[in-house]
Amino acid sequence: MKVVLLAGGYGTRISEESQFKPKPMLEIGGMPILWHIMKEYSHYGYNEFIICAGYKQHVIKEWFADYFLHTSDITFDFTQGNKVIVHNQHSEPWKVTVVDTGLDTMTGGRIKRIQPYVGNEPFMMTYGDGVSDVDIDKLMVFHKSHGEIATLTSVSVEQRFGVLDINEDDTIRAFREKSNDDGSRINAGYMVLNPEIFDYIAGDSTVFEKAPLEAVAKLGKLKAYQHDGFWQCMDTKREMDKLEDMWASGQAPWKTWDN
Template sequence: MQAVILAGGIGSRLKPITDYVPKPLIPINNIPIIEWQIRYLKKFGVNNVIICSGYKSEQIRNYLEHRKNLGVKIQYSIERAPLGTGGAIKKAAKLLREKSFLVINGDILSTIDIRKLYKKPNCIALVELRTRFGTVDLDGDKITRFKEKKPIRAVWMNSGIYHLQKDIVGGLPSKGAIEDTAFLKYAAGGRLFGIKFSDDFWCSIDSHKDIEECSKTMKMKNYEKFVKQG
């Protein structure tokens, strides 16, 4: 199985860090996000990774070329201008050799078993909606229950991890988001599937606070041991 890592974003919400390094090279517990992702993919048998990069792409390549012990083949699809998720996958398609492939957004860290996605042709890993804020239950204007930063049960969100058939590429825009184009069309036609993951670790690095919270959770769950286990 090949995997595409979408690592071309500028990471504006993580400035000033991203003024100096691209988002995929931001360290979480002393290891850059993209290395965590490659270790994660390798754990589940992925040995061929295509990195879609644009902003400061030379830094990503230089870092990974010095990490010879990752044990996977790495190829690069370089964007000269931002293409969006759909455009990035379309550009990388010339490097795809299999009938299906995985896609992971370049800011996602998780324990989701990606092999479960292979059961369906065009499939999204779904996680329960997370809120950054406390939620409450109300009886009129009286708060009857206060819940601090808990998942909202039975409301599912896109995790940014996909298993896609190669023939989806023809319907992707040269520039634009897959979520706003092919996914809408496939969902309307009943050809887009989802696999639910309710108890797995999942985080998206979108803010400075995410770095701190994700780092703590990864330590608590001993994520390094997880990705080392085959």
């Protein structure tokens, strides 16, 4: 099953560095947060990725093109005709497709544009600026158990986003705006989507979290996988520093992989 990563928006400018690269390429522990997300999926055996790029998309393409340079020792021997020797080369078991989904395309439009790369099969999707210790295997079991069009992972955190109305059977009935003292759960990404979801996306101007998910919710075909573990988005410099401190301390809850 393929994993789709949204990494094309302008996003929030959380540091001077974000003026020169897309937010998913900002580094935690010396590696892009996008890499951290991919490592988690890979830990569960999902190694085929489709990256929805847009803003500064060349940065993402160039980083993956030179991945072996980032992970290996290199000898540049100019005495031997500019010979390059790669030592202890480490590569991931990944197949990565980077798609330029447009500079101003909305989230739904980006997903619609990668439909030819997904084909007529279920796929996973998440945002390129948040990490979690979601158990992907349990998420998949949950999605397969209910047979509906879409599953999204919900978490309960300090509210800054729209919240979800969730029934006792985990069906999401509606999205709504937050209130000041709201304790409801929010959409954390880490979705599993059946190919029927493409039918609800009109085009480039479609915001995925609006019309498509609202329509599927009204039909009772959107389920919430409730995650009570770690989840953290990276929308501010403070959040970026928080993740960096966790990684530096060796206590990064999202690090589910061994190396």
